[in-house]
Amino acid sequence: xxxxxxxxxxxxxxxxxxxxxxxxxxxxxxxxxxxxxxxxxxxxxxxxxxxxxxxxxxxxxxxxxxxxxxxxxxxxxxxxxxxxxxxxxxxxxxxxxxxxxxxxxxxxxxxxxxxxxxxxxxxxxxxxxxxxxxxxxxxxxxxxxxxxxxxxxxxxxxxxxxxxxxxxxxxxxxxxxxxxxxxxxxxxxxxxxxxxxxxxxxxxxxxxxxxxxxxxxxxxxxxxxxxxxxxxxxxxxxxxxxxxxxxxxxxxxxxxxxxxxxxxxxxxxxxx
Amino acid sequence: xxxxxxxxxxxxxxxxxxxxxxxxxxxxxxxxxxxxxxxxxxxxxxxxxxxxxxxxxxxxxxxxxxxxxxxxxxxxxxxxxxxxxxxxxxxxxxxxxxxxxxxxxxxxxxxxxxxxxxxxxxxxxxxxxxxxxxxxxxxxxxxxxxxxxxxxxxxxxxxxxxxxxxxxxxxxxxxxxxxxxxxxxxxxxxxxxxxxxxxxxxxxxxxxxxxxxxxxxxxxxxxxxxxxxxxxxxxxxxxxxxxxxxxxxxxxxxxxxxxxxxxxxxxxxxxx
Numbered sequence: 001x002x003x004x005x006x007x008x009x010x011x012x013x014x015x016x017x018x019x020x021x022x023x024x025x026x027x028x029x030x031x032x033x034x035x036x037x038x039x040x041x042x043x044x045x046x047x048x049x050x051x052x053x054x055x056x057x058x059x060x061x062x063x064x065x066x067x068x069x070x071x072x073x074x075x076x077x078x079x080x081x082x083x084x085x086x087x088x089x090x091x092x093x094x095x096x097x098x099x100x101x102x103x104x105x106x107x108x109x110x111x112x113x114x115x116x117x118x119x120x121x122x123x124x125x126x127x128x129x130x131x132x133x134x135x136x137x138x139x140x141x142x143x144x145x146x147x148x149x150x151x152x153x154x155x156x157x158x159x160x161x162x163x164x165x166x167x168x169x170x171x172x173x174x175x176x177x178x179x180x181x182x183x184x185x186x187x188x189x190x191x192x193x194x195x196x197x198x199x200x201x202x203x204x205x206x207x208x209x210x211x212x213x214x215x216x217x218x219x220x221x222x223x224x225x226x227x228x229x230x231x232x233x234x235x236x237x238x239x240x241x242x243x244x245x246x247x248x249x250x251x252x253x254x255x256x257x258x259x260x261x262x263x264x265x266x267x268x269x270x271x272x
Numbered sequence: 273x274x275x276x277x278x279x280x281x282x283x284x285x286x287x288x289x290x291x292x293x294x295x296x297x298x299x300x301x302x303x304x305x306x307x308x309x310x311x312x313x314x315x316x317x318x319x320x321x322x323x324x325x326x327x328x329x330x331x332x333x334x335x336x337x338x339x340x341x342x343x344x345x346x347x348x349x350x351x352x353x354x355x356x357x358x359x360x361x362x363x364x365x366x367x368x369x370x371x372x373x374x375x376x377x378x379x380x381x382x383x384x385x386x387x388x389x390x391x392x393x394x395x396x397x398x399x400x401x402x403x404x405x406x407x408x409x410x411x412x413x414x415x416x417x418x419x420x421x422x423x424x425x426x427x428x429x430x431x432x433x434x435x436x437x438x439x440x441x442x443x444x445x446x447x448x449x450x451x452x453x454x455x456x457x458x459x460x461x462x463x464x465x466x467x468x469x470x471x472x473x474x475x476x477x478x479x480x481x482x483x484x485x486x487x488x489x490x491x492x493x494x495x496x497x498x499x500x501x502x503x504x505x506x507x508x509x510x511x512x513x514x515x516x517x518x519x520x521x522x523x524x525x526x527x528x529x530x531x532x533x534x535x536x537x538x539x540x541x542x543x544x
Contacts, residue, residue, distance in 0.1 A: 023373070063373035067380045070342040096393055097366050098420045101295070101335040108339045121368055123395040123415060125422020143395060148370045150397020153443055157431045164426065164436070171425055 003088075003116060003139035003180050004231065007204055010086050011056045011230050016261045017221070017268075019057035019090070020047065020253075021208070021237030022079060023064045028242050030249045040068070043249075044079040047241060050250035051257045057088035057233050059206075060115075076113055088233070090206065091115035094143060095132075096124045102131040110138045117141055119184055119206070122168050129175060136178040139204065144168050144196060147186025147209030165192065169199055182206055187234075190219035197223045204231045210260070211239030217260075221267035229272030236260055275360075275388060275411035275452055276503065279476055282358050283328045283502050288533045289493070289540075291329035291362070292319065292525075293480070293509030294351060295336045300514050302521045312340070315521075316351040319513060322522035323529045329360035329505050331478075332387075348385055360505070362478065363387035366415060367404075368396045374403040382410045389413055391456055391478070394440050401447060408450040411476065416440050416468060419458025419481030428464075437464065441471055454478055459506075462491035469495045476503045482532070483511030489532075493539035501544030508532055 001009075011017055024040050033039040048058065060079065065072035083089055091109040095118070096102065109118045110132075117139040120132050132140035145155050145165040155165045172181050183200060185193050187209040197205065207224045210217055217234075224232035240260070244252030273281075283289055296312050305311040320330065332351065337344035355361055363381040367390070368374065381390045382404075389411040392404050404412035417427050417437040427437045444453050457468050459481040469477065479496045482489055489506075496504035512532070516524030 061369070061373050063367075063369055063376040063380075066338070067376040067384070069384060070345040073342040073345070094369050094393075094396075095335075095366070097333070097335055098418070101333050104335040104339040108335075112339070112341060121366075121393050121395050123393050123426060124366075124418050124420060125425030125427070127420050127422040129422075146370070146396050148396060148399050150399040150401075153397030154395060154436065154439065155397070157436070157439060159429045159431055159436075164429070164431075167426065167429060 001137060003137060004204055006086070006116065007056065007088050007233070008230055010088060013086070014054055014056060015265065016054050016056050017232050017234045017264050018055045018257055018261045019059050019233045019235040020051060020055055020240050020257060021059045021061060021235050022047065022241070023061045023237045024241065025064065030245050030247065032247060038075070041075045041078040044075070045082050046250040047253050048079070048082045050254040052084055052087065054254070054257055054261055055087065057090055058083055059090040059092050059235050062091060062093040080113060088117065089115045090117045090119065090141070092119045094119050094121050096121035096128045098124065099127050099131060102128050106131040106134070110135055117182065119143065122171065126171070126175065133175060133178060133180055136180050139180045139182050141182035141184045141206045142168065142172050143184045144172065145185050145189065145192045147188045151186060151189070165196070166199065169196060172203070173200070176203070184208070185224065187216060187220040187224070190216050190223060193219060194223040202226060204233065206233045206235065208235045210234055211236035217263055218267050221264050222271045225268065225272065229268040234264060273409060275409060276476055278358070278388065279328065279360050279505070280502055282360060285358070286326055286328060287537065288326050288328050289502070289504050289506045289536050290327045290529055290533045291331050291505045291507040292323060292327055292512050292529060293331045293333060293507050294319065294513070295333045295509045296513065297336065302517050302519065304519060310347070313347045313350040317354050318522040319525050320351070320354045322526040324356055324359065326526070326529055326533055327359065329362055330355055331362040331364050331507055334363060334365040352385060360389065361387045362389045362391070362413070364391045366391050366393050368393035368400040370396065371399050371403065374400050378403040378406070382407055389454065391415065394443065398443070398447065405447060405450060405452055408452050411452045411454045413454035413456045413478045414440065414444050415456045416444065417457050417461065417464045419460045423458060423461070437468070438471065441468060444475070445472065448475070456480070457496065459488060459492040459496070462488050462495060465491060466495040474498060476505065478505045478507065480507045482506055483508035489535055490539050493536050494543045497540065497544065501540040506536055
């Protein structure tokens with residue numbers, strides 16, 4: 001099944017554009033879990049159990065797992081094993097390197113871990129991105145305009161009258177021969193998001209920055225979705241994972257994810 | 273000791289600007305090593321033993337180790353343990369992410385592995401690079417102009433009449449408050465390298481692309497070095513690691529590294 005088909009199917013089934021970022025930090029999880037043999041895997045398992053019927057995707061930022069050393073690799077596998085087959089999984093590593101190195105990163109993310117999608121950094125150009133585009137069921141979300149303050153340093157610079165992020169988007173369209181490219185677009189700059197969706201009506205958009213990063217939800221929905229009010233993946237992490245630091249943390253995470261889903265669906269009804 | 277001091281000291285001691293890229297591929301190492309318990313760590317150990325008096329640095333491309341899963345983390349540690357203290361080590365991961373994720377990558381590379389330097393991707397801007405610049409003894413080499421074909425896709429675009437890589441270099445200078453920034457500059461575009469060194473006379477330059485990627489050695493030396501004929505790190509990988517596929521592989525690697533060192537020193541004498 002093509003990535004976009006899988007994404008659309010789960011978004012319809014769960015009536016949800018919510019993606020939970022499993023950026024799990026041992027210092028922030030409930031204290032009672034620290035007595036367990038594998039607190040992070042246990043925390044992720046409980047969050048997934050509590051939310052798997054109300055999300056379209058889970059995203060793992062690989063930085064949070066690599067820093068754990070050899071255990072990190074295991075925890076990624078254990079976590080992915082808990083995620084139902086029909087939910088989209090995103091390996092958020094923002095990798096980029098020349099061909100033979102990029103091939104290795106792609107193999108790690110797509111063949112070893114078996115994520116449905118990866119995030120990749122475009123700065124090194126086509127041959128650094130291409131190894132992530134060889135599997136038509138698996139998607140590469142290219143960083144086009146990110147949600148952080150530093151995005152302005154280079155992404156917003158004007159090249160022949162157009163911002164660099166539009167140049168990147170043009171290339172993404174050229175790289176999309178197998179229909180497996182996606183766009184990472186921050187939600188902190190609504191006008192940018194609006195422009196990107198205008199230029200790219202059918203690609204899936206990964207939208208981080210909701211929650212702790214204070215992106216604007218209404219414009220994320222209005223401008224992030226395709227014409228059917230779908231194919232936007234709205235990712236939140238800390239605001240869901242750490243909604244409570246007590247034993248009820250997974251219930252609180254479910255409540256936070258449900259609130260987000262409902263707020264998103266309110267705007268979907270308004271605009272689509 | 274500041275990174276630049278360490279680099280200059282070992283370059284003088286070993287009279288060498290050679291960096292060996294330990295991008296070790298199990299499919300390319302001599303067959304007789306495959307009988308060993310840990311062929312990659314053994315291969316790296318033998319290469320280091322054979323070359324440690326004639327190089328200034330070893331660079332590990334993390335893609336080659338991450339793809340090995342949990343074992344990869346161990347092999348990086350085992351390899352770093354074999355490298356003498358006074359030789360520069362570079363963790364080549366080309367990472368970039370928003371602040372709290374970048375902090376984790378920086379912690380992995382600088383505190384867990386204890387590399388002297390990391391490579392980082394600038395596309396996400398200042399807050400993605402800053403976490404790599406907090407330790408004044410440890411250097412962040414920022415990708416400015418890379419050696420691959422795709423470099424032209426974005427790095428060479430003109431922004432207000434100047435190529436994007438010059439804009440990136442300007443920012444690198446702003447980020448250099450702790451004197452621990454470096455520049456990654458490909459050797460496949462000599463005019464670009466010349467311009468970068470002109471603009472940046474005192475920063476260390478990491479120069480990949482010699483050997484298999486066919487960068488031009490003479491211009492790498494002429495334009496990559498500072499005014500003392502130093503602070504260029506000229507990296508080769510496959511042409512040294514796989515100089516022979518027989519039992520004499522480490523002698524052959526030493527010969528290849530010596531030839532490279534001598535060729536570099538020939539040009540250093542010519543121009544400095």
